[in-house]
Amino acid sequence: MVYPYAKMAVVGITLRQFTQIQARLARKRTCARAPASTDAAPANHAQGKVRRVILGIDPSVRATGYGVILTEKTGPRALAYGTISLRGRDHTRADRLAHIARTLRDVVERHRPEVCVIEGLFYGPNPKTAQAIGEARGAALAIVAEAGIEIFEIAPRRVKLAIVGHGGAHKLAVAKMVQRMLNLSATPEPDAADALALALAFAQEQKGFGPSTLKRI
């Protein structure tokens, strides 16, 4: 195996981390049907099921990322991803929330995901920010739940750990790994990459790698 040092430098990871990532990727390729974990993961979704459509959402009022992946025996594949953002200053907060709702409804109707994953709550010190993130989450969750899709949370650290191999990974490292895991021709935008990472991390948890940290909401 050739270690692409130039790439590693761009992504900002060490050789040890790179080797760990390689090992994870290799494991994933060979263990597509790992035994189902016995923990708190959802019982009503067949855990060993390989082919499934997963929607990841990273909500924020200004720029909500979304990503839809299809997991197959050959590995995960991106069906759609993007950033929901109304450009221009003259849009109200309510306009932006309506745009999130409208776009996610379209995505759900087009790709019919079976399950949705959203970032677990991170309670920062600022209630104003917490409320703003809450608004974006509320708009997104209401639309997805209205479509009858089960929703799970994964903590941000857990997602980074699952994708890059360490919980404190930089956004760019996550985006680069997402690009690699899904064979994308370009690195996705940060918010879309985070959403795809959520979906990928969910797929891994479902396959039984490591203890599940999935929480249904």
Place this chain on the structure above:
Amino acid sequence: MVYPYAKMAVVGITLRQFTQIQARLARKRTCARAPASTDAAPANHAQGKVRRVILGIDPSVRATGYGVILTEKTGPRALAYGTISLRGRDHTRADRLAHIARTLRDVVERHRPEVCVIEGLFYGPNPKTAQAIGEARGAALAIVAEAGIEIFEIAPRRVKLAIVGHGGAHKLAVAKMVQRMLNLSATPEPDAADALALALAFAQEQKGFGPSTLKRI
């Protein structure tokens, strides 16, 4: 005029406050077409317009209050009001948000309000609560904004001041005044009463009583 001391005791206001409220009600009855205020209130809604449908929303994940009023020359009238709440413990937070979205969409389709009023943000010390309230707000705002309805905020203190005459009024005092102003046969539930109070306070601001504190969101 007979002072209903027994009622005052129930509502918990003093004689001075009661007299102020009476004066406010009398003014409202005689000045249905007061001159429009010249401040930050919305220009694209005819401010002197008497007949209009206003939707008030008091959002929370557990129990969201809504109230629709119609303002007429003869005074305001309640078209619909209630509390959106999913009973039972086995509902997820996402289920509750979907229920808020579904119910408000029905209310909007049935009554076609021109304008919506929501409680201004109150940033308490707890980011967890702030985020939960944010989620309910987000679900509600997205649905109302999707219907193309303009949304305004009024600060909670301002609503109490407009309805009861002092900013620190108790919930029950607000409910009792709302019942009285709308000639309701029973006192509405607290969350529904708060939503109706928001709509009534908006109607008053629009008629030009006192400085406007409306903020479009």
